[in-house]
Amino acid sequence: QVPSELPHHMPIHEQQYRGKNGDSHEWRNPKDMKRSKPLFVGLTLTTLFVVLVVLYLKSGQSSEFASTEIARFGRDSRKDCRKLAEAGECMSNRRIMLSQCPQSCLVHAGVTIESLSDAEIMDDAKDGFAFYHHVETEDIECRDHKKECQDWALSGDCILNAEYMEQHCPKSCLACFGDTPATVVIDFGVEQKLVYEEDGGLALKTDSDLKTEVLHIIKSSSEYMVDIFQNEEYSHLRRDCRNLDQYCSLYAAMGECHGDSDALAMFQNCAPACHACESVALYRRCMRRQEDNDFIAEGTLSSLFQHIARDFSKYKPTVVSQPTGSTDDNQQDLPWVLYLDNFLSDEECDRIMSYVRNMSFEEAEEIGDEIEEDGDYPGVVSEGWNADVAWCFDDCEDEPIMKAVMNRILGLMKFPIDHTEYLEIVKYSVGGHYEEHHDVIETQGELRCGNRILSVHIFFDDVESGGELYFTELDKMVAPAKGRIVIWNNVLNDDFTVMDSGTFKEFKPVKKGESLGGHWMFHSRSIRNAWEDDCCS
Structure with missing residues (x-):
């Protein structure tokens, strides 16, 4: 007898979705989620849920031709497959039969799109399957030309080396289906649950409206994946765009495809549910690689600040905040914040101000709350940041x-310039301000660029009144002063992927005069090398 459920591997984010007191649900802490295994690791470790595409033959095709197609897409893995297929199990238990008995279902089951009812199509969608009719394509020989194709595909090369793989390994990448019209069955992930289930199997109550939305997500995911398979532009994504968690559709229905770090985990592990197959390519290309090492080791940020405070006495270092050295589970240690006076001379500041005033300034934009499918956060103009900005690019x-001046700062910080973003020139006029914010973009922690671990703010001029830099969690204020630079850490000393909440800050409104400064952010890994590959933009 065929089991009622298809067995599948443990989701990448085990127990992502938890309830409080058994009657409400909350999304798992994104800081925990983003430290899970990258997408490609999960894919290479599973064989059962590697994308399975089965071509159903047109009526009248010979058994000899069928065996050729079977060899392409896999043979039966159990002895009773033919008996089960003849008994109709290819229709009633399609998921397990298509996974374990593709040969028997090809030869003995005449499943077509037209033979499926709407209810069956929805059941298939819940099981992670979709159907579309592949039309004849001329002049395509759908076969691999290298013996390593399957291994390369499993390693992510359909995305990482798309042009080469499309030419040499089209079959393994599912970039083609031959020149024969047929019904294509798309397996795009694990079975989707409508309600959350505890470890003991007790289904928790889910609001009926939410359950309806989950069903809508499941159906739309199926339709979306059909579009992915029909559109040649996305052929390199077909193999790897999958729902890897049984609660993907439930999370999507709760809005977790939008937001900040939740969306990063969703895009990596629930791309069909989020309609975000392109993000799979982004994270395959942009996830941290073995050779992407942090420039300084975790645990050494404090040593950097101690060095600055101890060895640069000519700039009269002032420590605003420093770690106490004692923490417990309920209290995070204090961050480092210090400033150096007259790091720039008055003459240098005047020359810089003369130069930057000729730059093209534009209205400041904050990073938006929603991450886009390509991994970017579109900027938004808001009342929270009233300033004009320009960027110090190559010229x-x-x-x-x-x-x-920049080389002097790099020498102070002991950092190479490729680990820095472009210097941002910020101009605050009267009333100009920046409400509470943090420099960290948490989704960058596991990407090639790493997090913004340090920030430096340079005051190019004095401000007649207002314009202070205020660290809200510390309740500490740093007044603007010509030539002063302020330095602070953005992440925890021993974990560069975790934001240090002690360095939330705001720029107080300018009451009189103008504030002109430079804001420079330092990454743990090379941000400029990542930019060359269109990552961390």
Whole structure:
């Protein structure tokens, strides 16, 4: 007898979705989620749920031709497959039969799209299957030309080396289905649950409206995956765009495809439910690689600040905040915040101000709350940040006065420039301010660029009144002063993927005069190398 459920591997984010007191649900802490295994690791470790595409033959095709197709897509893995197929199990238990008995279902089951009812199509969608009719394609020989194709495909090369793989390994990448019209069965992930189930199997109550939305997500995911398979532009994504968690559709119905770090985990592990197959390519390309090492080791940030405070006495270092050295489970240690006076001379500040005032300024935009499918956070103009900004790109960095000051800061921080973003020039007029914010973009922690672990703010001029840098969690204020630089850490000393909440800050409104400064952010890994591959934009 065929089991009622298809057995599947443990989801990448085991127990992602938990309830409180047995009657409500909350999304798992994103900081825990993003430290799980990258998408490609889960894919390479599972064989049962590697994307299975089965071509159902047109009526009248010979058994000899059928065996050719079977060899392409896998043979039966159990002895009773033919008996089960003849008994109609290819229709009533399609998931397990298509996974374990593709040969028997091809030869003995005449399943077509037209033979499926709406209810059966929805059941298939819940099981992670969708159907579409492949039309004849001319001049395509659908076979691999390298013996390593399957291994390369399992390693993610259908995405990472798409052009080469499409030419040499189209079959393994599911970039083609031959030149024969047929019904294509798409397996795009694990079975989807409508309600959350505890470890003991007790189904928790789910609001009926939410359950309806889950069903809508499941159906739309099926339709979306059909579009992915029909559109040649996305052929390199077909193999790897999968729901890897049984609660993907439930999470999507709760809105977890939108937001901040939740969306990162969703895009990686629930791309069909989020309609975000393109994000799979982004994270295959942009996830941290073995050779992407942090420039400084975790646990050494404090040593950097101690060095600055101890060895640069000529700038009269002032420590605003430093770790106490004692923490417990309920209290996070204090961050480092310090400033150096007259790090830039008055003459240097005047020359810089003269130069940057000729730059093209535009209205400041905050990073939006929603992450897009390509991994970018679109900027939004908000009342929370009232300022004008310009960027010190390549020509600006080559300007002698800018290069001199930036090199001095790099020497102080002991960092190479490729680990820095472009210097942001910020101008606050009267009333200009920036409400409470943090420099960390948490989704970058596991990407090639790493997090913004350090920030430096440079005051190019004095402000007649207002314009202070205020660290809200510390209740500490740093007044603007010409030539002063302020330095702080953005992440925990021993874990660069976790934001240090002690360095939330705001720029107080300018009451009189103008504030002109530079804001420079330092990454644990090379942000500029990541930009070259269109990552961490």
